Amino acid sequence: MSEIYHIPAMLQETIEGLNIKPEGVYVDVTFGGGGHSRAILDRMHALETGDLKLENGHLYSFDQDEDALQNAIDDERWTFVHSNFRYLRNWMDYYGIEQIDGLLADLGVSFHHFDCPERGFSFRFSAPLDMRMNQTAKRTAADVVNSYSEEELAQLFWLYGELKNGRGIARNICKARAQRWIERTEELVENLTPTLSSREGGIHILENGEIEVPAQYKKDLAKLFQALRIEVNDEMGALREMLVAARDLLKPGGRIAILTYHSLEDRLVKNFLRSGNLEGTIEKDFYGNILTPFEIIEKGRTACEEEVERNPRSRSAKLRVAEKHG
Ligand SMILES: C[S@@+](CC[C@H](N)C(=O)[O-])C[C@H]1O[C@@H](n2cnc3c(N)ncnc32)[C@H](O)[C@@H]1O
Known part of the structure; x- marks a missing residue:
């Protein structure tokens, strides 16, 4: 298991974007290592003054992966919700919350997922093809690879990996699985890199379980594994449901901050925040003014060079922030 669970991307910028009020109700739908959640609570504490009643201020943090609970925060204003964020509305109803002051989503997986070989998220390790964020979910990556x-x-x-030779890869997978069920990461790696298997000795699995892959294949393997992960966890479906619930729950003046990591989810978030609907349809009034529930505050900010150097995984992060109209 990795020592560092996660390093949050654009932490300062995200917290600024949320414009936190100490008495507000906030939701972090992607708790992970808890870096963003801790910063939200710290900001609430820092803003505390004698006049503001903090008992009302609260943060609900969602994560569908129970491993995240190892990062639990000891604060009476914090509640962990072990659930998929697609059920945001149901859980807010359960806690009697009608409106929220802000919501943060830092999408995708944490470092922990990639660094845990046995979870099967990484092509760097020999492991079962799993990739479930929710470890009790039924469908694994092996199910997708073998049954689609x-x-x-x-x-x-x-769609999810933007792999130009997706057809060829799919064909290779189908050929391979006709021989036997594909159940491990290394079998998938071999299928994407047929030339590798014909190299003397094929791909190398080191004693510690690491898979040695020549550099030229790494980009495509990363895309292939990303595509499977998005499908296994229905990441786009969950994001759509959460966005609609967030729009309806936000108070006028409330803020939504979303960090995306690939173009498909970023496009969805961008169009949703611009239009207020999943189709991205811009509606106008009689005078041609755009009707949208949001005012855009941050249009897709990226991490500064210094952060990317410190935390290379922040390179692909894009921050979008919007405020619900009054
Ligand atoms: C990028 S990490 C978040 C890291 C976090 N911001 C931090 O500071 O450590 C994304 C987290 O969200 C969780 N997650 C992803 N999709 C989810 C979903 N649909 N419902 C609930 N949790 C989800 C993952 O399990 C992972 O722990």
Whole structure:
């Protein structure tokens, strides 16, 4: 297990974007290592003055992965919700919350997921093809790889991985699985890199379980594993449901801050914040004024060079912030 669970991206910028009020109700739908959640609570404490009643201020942090609980925060104003964030509305109803002052989503997986070989998120380790963030979910990456049609696989590699040769990869997978069920990461790696297998000795699995892959294949492997992960966890479906719930729950003046890590989710978030609906349809009034529930505050900010150097995984992060109209 990795020592560092996660390093939050654009921490300062995100907290600024949320414009935190000490008495507000906030939701962090992606708790992970708790870096953002801790910063939200710290900001609430720092803003505390004699006049403001802090008993009302609260932070609800969601994570569907129970491993995140090892980062639990000891604060009476904090509640952990072990659930998929697609059920945001149901959980707020459960806690009797009608409106919220702010919501943060730092999408995708944490370092912990990539650094835990046995979870199967990384092509760097020999492991079962799992990739479930919710460890009790039924569908694993092996189920997807072995049961989807060639066409379905090709589509998801293109859509979620932007892999140019998605069709060829899907064909190779289908050929390989006709021989036997593909159940481990290294079998998938071999299928994407047929030339590798014909190298003398094929791919190398080191004694510590690491898979040695030549540099030229790493980019495509990362895309392939990302595509499968998005499908296994229905990441786009959950994001859509959460965005709609967040829009309806936010108070006028409330803020939503979202960190995305690939173009598909970023496009969805961008269009949603611009239009207020999942279709991205811009509606206008009689005079041609755009009707949208949000005012855009941050349009896709990226991490500064210094942060990327310190934390290379922040390179692909994009921060979007919007405020609900009064
Ligand atoms: C990028 S990490 C968040 C890191 C966090 N901001 C921090 O400071 O450590 C994303 C986290 O969200 C969780 N997650 C992703 N999708 C989720 C979903 N649909 N519902 C609940 N949790 C989800 C993952 O399990 C992971 O722990």
